[in-house]
Amino acid sequence: SFPTRRSSDLPINKDGCGSRWIGGSIMPADYTAARKSWLELIRRITCCPVIYCGACPSADRRKCPLRTCTEEAKRIVVKSSDQDPFLWISHPPAAGVALHFASASWSWQRHTYESLARLTLQMADGFLHFGIRRNDVVVIVLPGGSEFVAALFGSMLAGAIPSVVAPPRAFQSGAAYDSHLCNVLETASPRLVLTSAELVPSVVSVPGTKTEVITADELVNAGASGSATPRPARADLALLQFTAGSSGQVRGVRVSYKALEANVAAIRSWLDWSSHDSAAFWVPHYHDMGLI
DSSP states (O other): OOOOSOGGGSOBOTTOSSEEEETTEEEEHHHHHTTOOHHHHHHHHHHSSSOOOTTSTTHHHHOOSOOOHHHHHHHOOOOGGGOOTTHHHHSOOOTTOEEEEEOTTSOEEEEEHHHHHHHHHHHHHHHHHTTOOTTOEEEEEOOSSHHHHHHHHHHHHTTOEEEEOOOGGGSSOHHHHHHHHHHHHHHHOOSEEEEOTTTHHHHHTSTTOOSEEEEHHHHHHHTTTOOSSOOOOOOSOSEEEEOOOTTSSOOEEEEOHHHHHHHHHHHHHHHTOOTTOOOOOOSOTTSHHHHO
């Protein structure tokens, strides 16, 4: 959303280069003062997500003078073959690098990549213990947090195709959620539904639910002693994503590993993201953009 204040009232960033923050992007002060049309401003921001003033100290690293969308697109070179989504599991970053998850009690839960990697491998073995085979679909109904991250990547390591579904609280009524989950289960034909102990009653009460439902705790306990079954190769698909169904029946979208890796590589390239950067995310993890 764009600010309703005049451009002269917008805060100037700490770099002191005369840039102003607008809608999450940085625009030069003279650009806003030039009274360009809002359509042009929207085009600039939506086509070039991160735009920096050429006078910023960060200009040397980010090459930040304003460019046209065509020039920006030419700058991006995606090498999806170099993007291994499981690299952080086999080679986790240093212990000081961590993810912080907001909990329901308004506190933060800190998890290092190393601890998440251990939990992911444990869940992968748990999936194999429950009989998951390559290309089986696993529907994941979990709140955001470390268990969700481990379950997502653990199902991939087990050769399954994860399909993330929103928890009940994301819907305004129980009937609407039952209808949504019922359509997803009917379309995806999953081998397992993974959820939390608190959400089991909401999941099993969905009419026509015949898929085996297990909890994250059961999965972790099953994988605690490892698995005698070797982990299979990657599934043919990385994700099975479903539309929200707000304009009709839900539809599944098949996302290949190449498409996923290319998408992640493009995001990193556009943001010029490095291992030294930090980020905060508020988009729900079950949202198509929030998940990627």
